[in-house]
Each structure stands twice: as structure tokens, then as C-alpha cells.
Amino acid sequence: NAGVTQTPKFQVLKTGQSMTLQCAQDMNHNSMYWYRQDPGMGLRLIYYSASEGTTDKGEVPNGYNVSRLNKREFSLRLESAAPSQTSVYFCASTTLGVGGYTFGSGTRLTVV
Amino acid sequence: QKEVEQDPGPLSVPEGAIVSLNCTYSNSAFQYFMWYRQYSRKGPELLMYTYSSGNKEDGRFTAQVDKSSKYISLFIRDSQPSDSATYLCAMRIITGGGNKLTFGTGTQLKVEL
Numbered sequence: 094n095a096g097v098t099q100t101p102k103f104q105v106l107k108t109g110q111s112m113t114l115q116c117a118q119d120m121n122h123n124s125m126y127w128y129r130q131d132p133g134m135g136l137r138l139i140y141y142s143a144s145e146g147t148t149d150k151g152e153v154p155n156g157y158n159v160s161r162l163n164k165r166e167f168s169l170r171l172e173s174a175a176p177s178q179t180s181v182y183f184c185a186s187t188t189l190g191v192g193g194y195t196f197g198s199g200t201r202l203t204v205v
Numbered sequence: 206q207k208e209v210e211q212d213p214g215p216l217s218v219p220e221g222a223i224v225s226l227n228c229t230y231s232n233s234a235f236q237y238f239m240w241y242r243q244y245s246r247k248g249p250e251l252l253m254y255t256y257s258s259g260n261k262e263d264g265r266f267t268a269q270v271d272k273s274s275k276y277i278s279l280f281i282r283d284s285q286p287s288d289s290a291t292y293l294c295a296m297r298i299i300t301g302g303g304n305k306l307t308f309g310t311g312t313q314l315k316v317e318l
Contacts, residue, residue, distance in 0.1 A: 097248075124304045133213065135310035136249075136293070143304065151305070183248055187304055193239045193295070194306060196248035 099197035106174040114169040116184030125167035129180040174204045211309030224281040228294035228309045235296040240279045243291045284316045
């Protein structure tokens, strides 16, 4: 089925460990986004890539890095995980111009 | 002050009720308005999308935008238990800005039998 695929779905990390969250879309969308969702805080933008070859910081970029590997794939890396990064992470994509986002099913990350 | 304000609820209604969900915003540059539905432990899915002021209807759902008041609403008629979810409003400017959406925090809705 067409859409946004995120891996892994669940992950537990120890403080200080690193990991990469993967995201791929097969809708030929230009723009891709990483959000985190926390209770009472809503969806907060971490990083985004308006088009292949570009990346920009969002609202809460500290502690994260991203790579737009190609038009389909956009990864999020935690270099040294902290308990404050415990959250649900969503990847989304959209085409240029009008239109809403298509979201992935999320990655539930716990940092202990 | 947040750019988009949304009452978090929870909102509990009986089956068959009309539900009204609302958001206010402060940035007059917002021109596209959306409503997303998010079931528990799932990603948000686009429900309604509108550009202009006025009403847009899709089945039991009606999206209403009042740009002069910076106020948007989602109405659900004949609500069903399957409508129980968190509803997020979202909005963006016309061009540029990387097509970024600004989201409300979401309103949790429970429709009871």
C-alpha cells in the first residue's frame, strides 16, 4: 500500500546510546518532516526537508540530526539519547503546493 | 502565546450527538486549514482540508473557517463510537516556509453508546 513507512515501531534505548529512525515514502512527495508528539504538547516539528537535497531545523532540533538520503527517504538520528527524548516520533510527507501531510504510523521511543 | 490554540478536552458525548471542535489562531498569514483525526497509537490522518472562509461538507463532517475571527471549527453530525479519537487542527501559509504545518495540541473526543 502507498504511504509513509517508519522503522522501527518500538525502541528502548539507554541514556547515551545512539540510533537512527528510518522513514520512506512511495508517493513521489517532495517534502518530508519529522515530528515528535508528547502528551499536552501536540506535534512539534524537529526537522524538515522541503525538497531533496535540503534540510532545515524546526521547532525542537536540539539533540537530533537528519539526512535526506534521496527523494524517498528521510532519516532522523539521535547521537546521544537522553530521557527527555522519550516520545512518539512521526514522519510525514507532502507534495509541493497545496495539500495535507501523509503520516507514518510512528516510532515509540523510550530512553531509560 | 501559541500560534494555534485548541482545547484539549476530553470531550464526551452520547452517540448521535452533534460535536463541535474548535481552534483559534493568531497568525493572519495562515490560509490553508486542515483537520486530522488520530486514533490511539496511530498516526494522524487527514480528515478535511479547506482554503477559503465558509463551510465545506463531507458526509457527516463540516469544516468551517472564519478568517476575520481567526477561528476554525469541525462539526460532526450523528456522532458514532468510531469517531472516538483525538482531533488535531492544522494550518499553513500559502507559499514558502517549506509547506510547514502548525498544529493545535488536539482535542480528545469520546462518543459513548
